[in-house]
Amino acid sequence: MRKRLKSESKGIFPIKIDQLENLITSNFENNTDVSFSTYEYLSQKIAVFYIPYQVTPEKVENLLLKPLSETKAEWSSASILNEIPLSSGKLETKLEVILEGLISGKVFIYVENEDDIVYYPMLKIEKRALAKAETETVVLGPQVAFTESIITNLNIMRWRIRSTDLVLEKIMIGKRFPREVRMIYVKSIANETDVNTMRERLQELEVDEIEDSNVLMQFIEDSSTSIFPQFYSTELPDRASYAISKGRIGVLVENSPSAILAPTTFFSFFESTEDLYMRWNAGSFLRILRFLAMFVSVLLTPMYVAAVTFHYEIIPPQLLVSIGQSRASVPFPPIFETLFIELMIELLREAGARLPTKVGQTIGIVGGVVVGTAAVQAGITSNILIIFVTISALASFTVPSYLMGSTIRVIRFPMILLAGMLGIIGIMFGICFIIIHLLKLTSLGRPYLTPIYPFRFEDLNKVLFRLPQNYQWKRFASFQPKNLTRFQKRKANEKKDIDE
């Protein structure tokens, strides 16, 4: 719609109003978006132009046009700035900045033959109200999620971390369609090397456009080919502010409802903010449960395939009888049977995500209950396999991070294939390969598996389980924050003898 101008950095003023109108409208080809109106007071021509849908019309009328028409005086750019009761007015001379400004919702006022033009930003942003988190639902704790408006998001972040140490660095990314990106960290806590690495990666990124924060994340990750996400993408402000206040770096992108958190460890994808809000023992239990769920989800069906195909000696006789009975009428080898059911579950999940909410539930019931029962009765699969596949699918949904959950679901398929080809040796190969891969990964230059490797004993209690709040008086040492101590160790922790 708008032609790119050759860098014309010289000022164009003073200029006749007609010429200005021609100049502006000719740059917006084939549309009449710009409203360009000319007024004449005391034989003095004043032009006001803006794009109507980008600004709030009442504001333009009440705050700009009214004072202009009511005060019968000689106007100049300086007097406009002076008289009009708005603090945001500024002067400008360059044409390209004016065109840029029109798009981003500025209202320009030009008095004929003046040396510069006055503008007021009156951007109207369409935004939705704050809503509950949809993909990362929590039972306990704050429910609010980020929205698509970066102003709202910044507002939330400032509100949650009320400190002058909070830095919200602005970086524009996108050569052709620039977009505002904010790097957020706490100056006195975040590790400086990490901040610099992140800033470099953001500044050196040369792309035409970033569609969303998840796209930006894939651009700036350490290994873009790996299946594992190396940065955390969250839509929960409390999660973001928790991580940032502990020394990590957050990145917010304009028009994206999720924040990026870095650096991240593999284990933090299994942490939920709920673990913190709950009692420490319940929280630890849930966290360990999630780790177990990950193993179950990746290994249960491959183990079934391996055991039934090759190593039925592993299965105790009684169980073997029931597996044998339920598999008696199944005409396929275990690997086909398993892949079939696993794919069906994935289909259900994908359909459930695409369909409207109400229809999705119905499809879930139809797919899960009806098709499952029918498949067993038709003799295509065995009952026991259905149980295993369902458990492993359920387990994969316990991962708080949606990205990590999908990774785990995808990993299952090569594992099933390996198990079908080489039995337990294939599974072991898969496990070894994944572990070596995880060892090689880094997140913002920091090892992905820390604090397990490189081993740091003092951090284990924040990762594998959770200690009572009183005992968590240190920050996560593996990321080397500037300031390690959260609060002074409480005296209450000191041991006392009985009856003293």
Added chain:
Amino acid sequence: MDVNVKIKSILRIRAFYLFFIISSIQLGVGIMGAPALIFIEARQDSWISIIIAAIYIVIVLFVMLLILKQYENADILGIQVDIFGTVLGKLLGTVYIIYFAATLLSVLITYIEVVKVFIFPELNNFVMGLLLICLIVYSVLGGLRVIVGVCFLFFILSHWVLLLLIQPALQIDLTHLQPAFQASFVELLQGARSTSYTFLGFEILFMVYPFIQNKEKAKTPIFMASLWSAALVLVTTVIAIGFFSHEQLERREWSVLALFKIQSLPFIERFDYIVVAEWMMITVPNMILLMWGVTYGMKRLYKLPQKISLYIVAILLLIACSFMGQHFQIQKVTDTVANLGFWIVYVYPFLLLPLVLFKKRWMKRKERETDAN
């Protein structure tokens, strides 16, 4: 060739990890068959042989550390060049590398054979070799830090297997170990020598030492590691002797693996399948460290980029292991390695130490003379 090596600080590792490096390279395929081998020599006094071997290894490690301490930051390849001159030193270095490669091959084919005996009798050597070599190449590509990580994690993830020994340990017959102190001193020494293949591997210390960050703390983890692997061999040997009758034990090639057969849980009937698969986590760090030793050694000696030598060695290994399926061939490779290793690892440091000390003293005297002049 430089005698001392300059290692960037980000590539250095903490001395604490030496424990996992040494113990994971010592515990490999050897321990699976160790009890029978020792038992043949020293009968029910095998445990004394193992203790003798452990003490001897501690002495060897002490000598090795003494040699390494004479230099600023050198590995065995550099020291040999310093002592014997460039040509002879490089030749000896090549022997070291060939020895590492032979050990690597022996571990690879032994593990493949174990998998064939216990799980898949029809398994193709090539396929199994390809899987293992994939893992080796993939982790060596990550450099020493990743290799140490593999050692560390796989050490932790594989040691649960020890819990499975509790049940056989409760069923041992102590009379199998009686009467004690019947073996003659020569038999005990022969028993100790038969552990040499099992305990081989700690010579990797000669290569990794320059990478250690805090060398002053290196002693404890090294000795602890060798004692830990000696303790494991001791425990498994005692359990195997107590659990099997003497005739059974002599006939069993991999008596330790056979111990896991009797363990069962309500949902898992036979643990030996799982243990043999789990053993991959024990052999892979072993092979990775050896592969790193081979490729890093070639880089030091011949300036061959590690990536190139890694792929070449991997392909050669793959070819070799596909043609070595017969038991007698494997036995031959293992025996050769055991013999070669005995001289290189257990005897050679004692010859090297006086030479190093002599050279250092001589250099000092020379320096003093030049100063005086």
